[in-house]
Amino acid sequence: xxxxxxxxxxxxxxxxxxxxxxxxxxxxxxxxxxxxxxxxxxxxxxxxxxxxxxxxxxxxxxxxxxxxxxxxxxxxxxxxxxxxxxxxxxxxxxxxxxxxxxxxxxxxxxxxxxxxxxxxxxxxxxxxxxxxxxxxxxxxxxxxxxxxxxxxxxxxxxxxxxxxxxxxxxxxxxxxxxxxxxxxxxxxxxxxxxxxxxxxxxxxxxxxxxxxxxxxxxxxxxxxxxxxxxxxxxxxxxxxxxxxxxxxxxxxxxxxxxxxxxxxxxxxxxxxxxxxxxxxxxxxxxxxxxxxxxxxxxxxxxxxxxxxxxxxxxxxxxxx
Amino acid sequence: xxxxxxxxxxxxxxxxxxxxxxxxxxxxxxxxxxxxxxxxxxxxxxxxxxxxxxxxxxxxxxxxxxxxxxxxxxxxxxxxxxxxxxxxxxxxxxxxxxxxxxxxxxxxxxxxxxxxxxxxxxxxxxxxxxxxxxxxxxxxxxxxxxxxxxxxxxxxxxxxxxxxxxxxxxxxxxxxxxxxxxxxxxxxxxxxxxxxxxxxxxxxxxxxxxxxxxxxxxxxxxxxxxxxxxxxxxxxxxxxxxxxxxxxxxxxxxxxxxxxxxxxxxxxxxxxxxxxxxxxxxxxxxxxxxxxxxxxxxxxxxxxxxxxxxxx
Numbered sequence: 001x002x003x004x005x006x007x008x009x010x011x012x013x014x015x016x017x018x019x020x021x022x023x024x025x026x027x028x029x030x031x032x033x034x035x036x037x038x039x040x041x042x043x044x045x046x047x048x049x050x051x052x053x054x055x056x057x058x059x060x061x062x063x064x065x066x067x068x069x070x071x072x073x074x075x076x077x078x079x080x081x082x083x084x085x086x087x088x089x090x091x092x093x094x095x096x097x098x099x100x101x102x103x104x105x106x107x108x109x110x111x112x113x114x115x116x117x118x119x120x121x122x123x124x125x126x127x128x129x130x131x132x133x134x135x136x137x138x139x140x141x142x143x144x145x146x147x148x149x150x151x152x153x154x155x156x157x158x159x160x161x162x163x164x165x166x167x168x169x170x171x172x173x174x175x176x177x178x179x180x181x182x183x184x185x186x187x188x189x190x191x192x193x194x195x196x197x198x199x200x201x202x203x204x205x206x207x208x209x210x211x212x213x214x215x216x217x218x219x220x221x222x223x224x225x226x227x228x229x230x231x232x233x234x235x236x237x238x239x240x241x242x243x244x245x246x247x248x249x250x251x252x253x254x255x256x257x258x259x260x261x262x263x264x265x266x267x268x269x270x271x272x273x274x275x276x277x278x279x280x281x282x283x284x285x286x287x288x289x290x291x292x293x294x295x296x297x298x299x300x301x302x303x304x305x306x307x308x309x310x311x312x313x314x315x316x317x318x319x320x
Numbered sequence: 321x322x323x324x325x326x327x328x329x330x331x332x333x334x335x336x337x338x339x340x341x342x343x344x345x346x347x348x349x350x351x352x353x354x355x356x357x358x359x360x361x362x363x364x365x366x367x368x369x370x371x372x373x374x375x376x377x378x379x380x381x382x383x384x385x386x387x388x389x390x391x392x393x394x395x396x397x398x399x400x401x402x403x404x405x406x407x408x409x410x411x412x413x414x415x416x417x418x419x420x421x422x423x424x425x426x427x428x429x430x431x432x433x434x435x436x437x438x439x440x441x442x443x444x445x446x447x448x449x450x451x452x453x454x455x456x457x458x459x460x461x462x463x464x465x466x467x468x469x470x471x472x473x474x475x476x477x478x479x480x481x482x483x484x485x486x487x488x489x490x491x492x493x494x495x496x497x498x499x500x501x502x503x504x505x506x507x508x509x510x511x512x513x514x515x516x517x518x519x520x521x522x523x524x525x526x527x528x529x530x531x532x533x534x535x536x537x538x539x540x541x542x543x544x545x546x547x548x549x550x551x552x553x554x555x556x557x558x559x560x561x562x563x564x565x566x567x568x569x570x571x572x573x574x575x576x577x578x579x580x581x582x583x584x585x586x587x588x589x590x591x592x593x594x595x596x597x598x599x600x601x602x603x604x605x606x607x608x609x610x611x612x613x614x615x616x617x618x619x620x621x622x623x624x625x626x627x628x629x630x631x632x
Binding site: 086087088089158162163166171172173174252253256257258259260268270277278279280281282283284285286287289290 | 380406407408409410411413414417418433434435436491496497498499500514517518519520521522526529530533534537
């Protein structure tokens with residue numbers, strides 16, 4: 001700060017500056033706004049920080065996640081295929097995470113199934129049918145949907161969807177389908193806005209050619225625009241699915257968190273994320289249950305990497 | 321322009337420095353808290369003024385009481401800063417053992433967690449919490465024998481009419497593995513029988529909401545969550561004994577647990593002063609009942625870590 005004060009006074013600045021710091025010293029290079037290296041350092045360090053963060057998270061989760069197999073000698077295969085999750089049982093505790101992996105997958109795919117038709121429909125409406133209205137009204141509505149915190153979705157699910165399920169399908173109302181509906185609504189705006197972007201990116205010449213050979217609006221959208229936007233639309237859906245896969249809070253409130261394998265979509269279930277958030281605080285660092293929860297997190301990370309690989313694969317195919 | 325830039329960078333540097341320093345300060349707060357009482361002493365108070373920082377964390381069941389006591393303690397000792405966090409009993413015990421929390425709050429004895437060295441931790445039992453089963457009013461049950469209660473929770477009985485209620489399916493609402501409430505209920509209400517699988521929720525408020533809205537649901541929660549003129553859930557009596565503070569204090573009602581505060585070894589002077597404050601009448605006769613707990617001083621029975629009950 002002392003140096004900063006010196007620089008404020010232009011009369012003494014040049015004289016004392018050469019005394020205090022070397023003109024081409026590190027400090028000058030980092031503070032002069034015309035300096036080339038200052039921008040370089042700022043931008044490079046942001047990029048490096050990003051890489052460090054991703055590597056650190058991956059490494060940390062890997063080390064923690066492998067503890068239950070290396071230190072506690074759980075069998076990896078029985079861990080991911082076992083269906084009995086009784087970590088607190090005094091005799092013969094068992095760690096079978098398959099119901100959670102299945103639950104996560106089921107919620108994700110059901111949510112995509114619910115969200116995709118509505119999201120693509122909205123995207124077509126915004127990008128093809130009502131372009132002006134779409135950007136003026138629909139865009140803000142979608143942004144609001146994105147901005148609603150997941151706990152609010154959970155609360156609405158708990159107060160509306162769960163009682164609805166209970167009245168119409170019996171049981172307690174907490175079930176897989178309720179979780180999928182809540183998450184489906186949550187990923188709707190993500191899928192819709194990316195899908196709208198990819199539809200807008202389809203060159204107008206394609207549409208004009210279609211109209212020129214006498215196609216109707218609907219024929220143009222269905223036969224020309226959607227196939228042309230094809231893989232981008234799939235990317236939008238996969239991105240939505242990866243978001244659905246990681247959602248914990250809202251799902252936890254409506255899915256019931258039962259550790260047994262569901263027999264139908266009207267049975268309560270649990271996902272990887274809900275079991276982690278439910279139990280983590282109650283476990284002590286280094287206990288087997290704690291390690292097993294880290295392993296669940298590790299599996300979560302691996303599966304989200306798979307989603308990213310799929311997205312990369314799809315976008316590369318599009319660019320080629 | 322130049323002036324502004326330099327200022328901005330200077331500010332950013334100072335900011336990041338403070339961040340780093342405060343982060344370091346957090347880690348070592350347990351060590352520094354006792355040594356820092358040298359600051360200017362309050363001339364009006366006759367006793368030596370306390371100063372420093374205490375970090376408390378763990379059980380969310382004990383968090384409201386700790387927060388209330390911390391607020392009052394800080395009002396009396398303006399140089400003391402107390403931070404009360406949640407995180408769960410397991411976190412409280414782990415972090416107290418690691419030295420990151422000055423006080424770790426827990427609903428369960430440290431002895432019950434396999435990888436916590438209970439001997440290294442000093443146990444302060446600051447309050448008692450009673451628990452009982454909460455039943456949806458439509459089930460038509462107000463009292464169950466312990467045997468019937470166990471039959472309900474282990475899944476042997478699936479319909480309320482089998483235990484004297486209405487013809488309604490039973491829906492269980494459990495707590496997650498490792499939860500203090502679940503451990504207490506399993507041990508003292510179910511006599512260590514493993515409950516059948518049911519809906520699992522962590523937060524007591526969510527559990528209460530589910531039980532009140534789902535016909536035939538049964539779960540369990542702390543007595544403080546049953547309010548006098550609230551008929552959304554039924555407070556279940558066990559073996560004809562009503563679940564209230566008097567019956568818990570006299571030992572007639574079995575389902576209760578201590579709320580613990582653990583320190584790693586002997587507490588520092590500041591931490592000790594705070595623990596003494598919590599055990600003082602000011603907190604034990606006012607805040608403890610106000611927050612729905614029982615004072616340890618009112619208990620006519622006591623328990624050890626294995627759950628053995630004896631007269632005090």
